[in-house]
Amino acid sequence: MLIKKPADIRPSEITSKENYLNRRQFIRAGSIAGAALVSGSAIGAVVPEGGRAKLPDVGKSEFSTAEAPNSYEDITTYNNYYEFGTGKEDPHKYAQDFEPRPWSITVDGHAEKTGTFDFDDFIKPFDLEERIYRMRCVEAWSMVIPWVGISLADVVKHYQPTSKAKYVAFETLHDPKRMFGQRRPVLDWPYKEGLTIAEATNPLTILAVGVYGESMPAQNGAPIRLVVPWKYGFKGIKGIVRISFTEKQPPVSWNISAPHEYGFYANVNPEVDHPRWSQATERRIGGGLFAPRIPTQMFNGYGEQVAHLYDGLDLRKNY
Numbered sequence: 001m002l003i004k005k006p007a008d009i010r011p012s013e014i015t016s017k018e019n020y021l022n023r024r025q026f027i028r029a030g031s032i033a034g035a036a037l038v039s040g041s042a043i044g045a046v047v048p049e050g051g052r053a054k055l056p057d058v059g060k061s062e063f064s065t066a067e068a069p070n071s072y073e074d075i076t077t078y079n080n081y082y083e084f085g086t087g088k089e090d091p092h093k094y095a096q097d098f099e100p101r102p103w104s105i106t107v108d109g110h111a112e113k114t115g116t117f118d119f120d121d122f123i124k125p126f127d128l129e130e131r132i133y134r135m136r137c138v139e140a141w142s143m144v145i146p147w148v149g150i151s152l153a154d155v156v157k158h159y160q161p162t163s164k165a166k167y168v169a170f171e172t173l174h175d176p177k178r179m180f181g182q183r184r185p186v187l188d189w190p191y192k193e194g195l196t197i198a199e200a201t202n203p204l205t206i207l208a209v210g211v212y213g214e215s216m217p218a219q220n221g222a223p224i225r226l227v228v229p230w231k232y233g234f235k236g237i238k239g240i241v242r243i244s245f246t247e248k249q250p251p252v253s254w255n256i257s258a259p260h261e262y263g264f265y266a267n268v269n270p271e272v273d274h275p276r277w278s279q280a281t282e283r284r285i286g287g288g289l290f291a292p293r294i295p296t297q298m299f300n301g302y303g304e305q306v307a308h309l310y311d312g313l314d315l316r317k318n319y
């Protein structure tokens with residue numbers, strides 16, 4: 001977000017295009033066969049393996065915005081994912097060879113049900129839904145993204161947190177062999193995020209597994225990432241491998257990295273400037289260089305659904 005691009009990446013860190021294409025074709029063939037078997041079977045969420053595979057049985061959501069979504073290209077080529085470089089175009093360039101399988105997710109902490117689950121088993125109990133959300137980055141740009149995901153409230157309910165669970169913490173995969181950005185100490189790896197239980201169970205919060213009706217591109221956080229549309233984009237942790245129910249507020253990556261700039265809450269708030277720039281307006285990606293800036297809305301326009309979560313909290317202090 002704020003850190004300079006590291007020194008050049010060695011060619012040995014990047015798979016040749018030929019290798020990459022071969023591998024992708026192989027995975028694609030497998031996933032289409034798999035999807036054909038399960039499509040329409042109504043047995044819960046199913047995400048085929050590999051690149052641009054169509055997701056079966058995706059419902060619609062009352063929470064989608066009617067605004068026009070950004071193009072697939074905008075959404076998948078202008079990214080932040082420090083595990084794959086610190087430049088906006090790096091994740092698209094360098095995450096292409098990343099294979100988000102096999103993948104397991106550990107659920108631990110204060111819950112009745114805990115354990116380590118294979119990704120497919122993890123998502124199976126839940127329904128897939130398209131959520132077209134406005135997304136606002138702390139760097140003052142925005143996009144409209146048609147995510148496909150499962151409700152985090154449903155996930156939380158499934159694991160039955162105990163009364164001690166006040167927060168939900170998330171962690172990204174830590175594997176410097178597969179994520180070359182983790183070989184440099186640009187952040188305190190693994191990437192970490194957290195929400196209060198109330199934020200995690202708000203109906204708007206989802207774990208996204210796809211975009212534009214297809215499985216999640218690697219650069220956007222395959223196979224599963226958090227999406228919280230009323231918070232700055234950095235809350236949307238990618239490549240999740242651990243979900244923990246905690247009693248104490250969990251440490252979160254950008255707060256650890258720059259505590260005077262990034263707090264735990266990170267609600268979109270045009271009235272609280274970043275110490276180095278205004279948050280009053282935003283630039284919609286894809287609008288062209290001369291498009292007028294858009295006024296930023298409190299809670300990114302989702303105030304009706306979420307403002308009550310912060311009743312009595314001073315949002316200038318709790319930024």
Ligand code: MTE
Nearest residue numbers: 079080081082172191220233234236237238
């Ligand atoms: N998750 C991980 N693991 N690593 C990251 O560097 N960057 C965050 C967030 N999630 C990041 C991450 C930031 S700063 C932003 S703005 C969003 O991902 C960007 O999501 P997008 O690229 O899908 O738009």
